[in-house]
Amino acid sequence: MDLAHSIARHGRSIARFWSSSLAAEMEYQLNLLIEVAATLITLAGSLFTLSLFFGHGQKLGGWSWDAALVVLGIYTLLNGFSSTLLRPNLGNLVKQVQSGGLDFVLLKPMDSQLWVSVRTLSPWGLPEMALGLALVTIGTSRSGVRPDASALLTGGLMLLAGITILYSLWFVLAATSIWFVKIWNATEVLRSLLAAGQYPVSAYPTPLRLLFSTLLPVAFLTTVPAQAILGLASGRSLMAGLAFAGLSLVASRRLWLFALRHYTSASS
Amino acid sequence: MSLPPSLGRRRTGGSPAGRALAFALRIARALFVSQYALMLEFRAEILLWALSGLLPLLMFSLWSGAPAGAAAGISHQAFARYFLAAFVVRQFTVVWVVYAFEEDNLLGRLSPLLLQPLPLVWRYAAAHLAEQATRLPFVVAMVALFFLAVPEAAWIPSPTRLLLALLAAHLGFWLNFLLQHAITMLCFWSERASALERFLFMPYLFLSGMLAPLDLYPEAVRRFALLTPFPSMLYLPAQLASGAPVDAVAGFRTVALWMAVLIPLNLWLWRAGVRRYAAMGG
Numbered sequence: 022m023d024l025a026h027s028i029a030r031h032g033r034s035i036a037r038f039w040s041s042s043l044a045a046e047m048e049y050q051l052n053l054l055i056e057v058a059a060t061l062i063t064l065a066g067s068l069f070t071l072s073l074f075f076g077h078g079q080k081l082g083g084w085s086w087d088a089a090l091v092v093l094g095i096y097t098l099l100n101g102f103s104s105t106l107l108r109p110n111l112g113n114l115v116k117q118v119q120s121g122g123l124d125f126v127l128l129k130p131m132d133s134q135l136w137v138s139v140r141t142l143s144p145w146g147l148p149e150m151a152l153g154l155a156l157v158t159i160g161t162s163r164s165g166v167r168p169d170a171s172a173l174l175t176g177g178l179m180l181l182a183g184i185t186i187l188y189s190l191w192f193v194l195a196a197t198s199i200w201f202v203k204i205w206n207a208t209e210v211l212r213s214l215l216a217a218g219q220y221p222v223s224a225y226p227t228p229l230r231l232l233f234s235t236l237l238p239v240a241f242l243t244t245v246p247a248q249a250i251l252g253l254a255s256g257r258s259l260m261a262g263l264a265f266a267g268l269s270l271v272a273s274r275r276l277w278l279f280a281l282r283h284y285t286s287a288s289s
Numbered sequence: 290m291s292l293p294p295s296l297g298r299r300r301t302g303g304s305p306a307g308r309a310l311a312f313a314l315r316i317a318r319a320l321f322v323s324q325y326a327l328m329l330e331f332r333a334e335i336l337l338w339a340l341s342g343l344l345p346l347l348m349f350s351l352w353s354g355a356p357a358g359a360a361a362g363i364s365h366q367a368f369a370r371y372f373l374a375a376f377v378v379r380q381f382t383v384v385w386v387v388y389a390f391e392e393d394n395l396l397g398r399l400s401p402l403l404l405q406p407l408p409l410v411w412r413y414a415a416a417h418l419a420e421q422a423t424r425l426p427f428v429v430a431m432v433a434l435f436f437l438a439v440p441e442a443a444w445i446p447s448p449t450r451l452l453l454a455l456l457a458a459h460l461g462f463w464l465n466f467l468l469q470h471a472i473t474m475l476c477f478w479s480e481r482a483s484a485l486e487r488f489l490f491m492p493y494l495f496l497s498g499m500l501a502p503l504d505l506y507p508e509a510v511r512r513f514a515l516l517t518p519f520p521s522m523l524y525l526p527a528q529l530a531s532g533a534p535v536d537a538v539a540g541f542r543t544v545a546l547w548m549a550v551l552i553p554l555n556l557w558l559w560r561a562g563v564r565r566y567a568a569m570g571g
Contacts, residue, residue: 055484059487059488059491062488062491062492063491066491066494066495069495069510070495070500070501073357073500073501073505073506074351074355074357075357076357076360076361076505077356077357077360077361079355079356079357079360080356081351081355081356081357082354082355206334206337206338206341207337209337209338209341210337210340210341210343212341213340213341213342213343213344213347214343214347216344216347217347220351224351224354224355225350225351225354226350226353226354229350
């Protein structure tokens with residue numbers, strides 16, 4: 022009862038946050054055109070680059086062109102998600118640590134990690150998310166797969182796991198700004214490393230494949246959800262993905278609580 | 290242009306042209322040394338920037354195992370050399386003038402700089418060159434690590450190739466700088482000109498040869514790419530350094546043509562922009 026009440030209360034707050042950010046961003050309607058154009062050009066370029074790997078009738082890491090489209094689609098979807106929620110919010114977190122504005126967040130009657138993670142919503146990543154979803158659909162149907170309810174459910178679940186891992190990576194990086202104020206440059210490194218997720222993880226040499234399924238879990242961001250949708254995922258990789266998602270979420274929470282104990286406002 | 294007396298009069302004798310040159314060199318040296326000292330303060334950030342340029346090495350790991358690469362007749366070793374050269378060239382052709390200029394403009398720091406008897410562009414150019422000098426030790430370390438991981442790729446380019454590659458990379462930097470500087474000048478008209486930089490970066494990403502050597506592109510795409518300035522910033526110097534076949538004459542001709550377009554364009558934009566300048570934050 023209490024839990025349901027709390028969820029409803031948080032849900033209402035988040036709905037308010039997002040509708041107010043949407044209203045603010047709608048001032049800049051020209052941005053929408055720019056974003057759509059940029060997204061389309063990037064996607065065309067990525068498709069072209071991917072097609073080079075399939076020249077001379079070859080495959081990439083055992084993946085067909087159509088199946089690789091699903092991976093690229095999920096990457097595009099996650100990229101759009103990052104621009105919609107992760108980058109604006111966690112960028113703000115870094116600024117709030119620098120300016121001391123985090124003090125006021127900590128005083129609010131809402132969980133501080135939730136607040137800093139969902140406070141704003143930038144609609145400019147939404148076209149990219151839509152295009153990613155379209156690409157996933159196209160790739161799946163071209164592969165001749167008719168995903169049944171269980172495939173869709175595992176696919177959705179693994180996508181959620183991927184989003185959780187992605188969130189945790191960004192959040193951990195942003196939260197370390199409590200100690201290292203200028204950490205935001207490191208997000209450029211993270212972004213460039215995550216670009217590896219555009220291609221199926223089996224296309225990489227063994228040492229990198231190992232890295233991408235452990236320390237830097239790129240595999241669980243794009244490849245495993247794609248496999249789940251296509252009905253190709255092994256039970257082991259599904260379990261590993263879920264375990265990773267759970268662990269990374271717990272890790273982000275522990276780090277946040279630990280970081281807050283070290284937080285000594287910027288103004289003091 | 291009137292000169293501050295302390296700078297203008299120190300060296301006497303010699304021809305007027307010689308004195309002007311000595312004066313210009315002194316300014317260049319002072320600018321570079323001061324910017325280098327500034328950049329050394331930011332070496333942790335510059336290390337992170339350097340690391341964010343790992344994309345060519347990621348592409349190497351993909352291409353070295355991709356059957357399509359072997360089918361196109363490019364060996365593992367050739368890929369390794371090409372992408373390592375591309376990584377190094379990218380490190381020394383990165384340009385960020387639009388972000389620096391936009392910030393200076395929005396924070397009102399531009400006005401005092403504009404009063405100095407030195408065209409503003411040299412200050413930013415010196416900052417870029419100083420930043421490249423700061424990157425140098427990181428890049429050397431990364432190259433050493435790469436050769437430890439992929440020892441079969443180690444090579445020393447012939448002196449001619451090396452010189453041509455250095456020249457091409459440096460010209461590539463200036464070409465990139467001029468392109469972005471043209472967008473930077475739009476800061477005089479718009480507060481958010483840096484948003485347009487993406488439309489420069491996207492064609493750069495896909496046409497420069499960062500993701501694959503242009504030889505793997507379909508013939509029509511390759512020919513189109515070679516008309517744009519982007520391969521001159523990466524593909525040309527990387528091919529030269531890695532010892533792969535490349536039409537260097539045509540490459541340098543493209544560089545010269547684009548320079549001939551971009552230098553007057555930048556001058557014109559600068560003059561038109563300064564005339565419109567209205568200080569911010571005053």
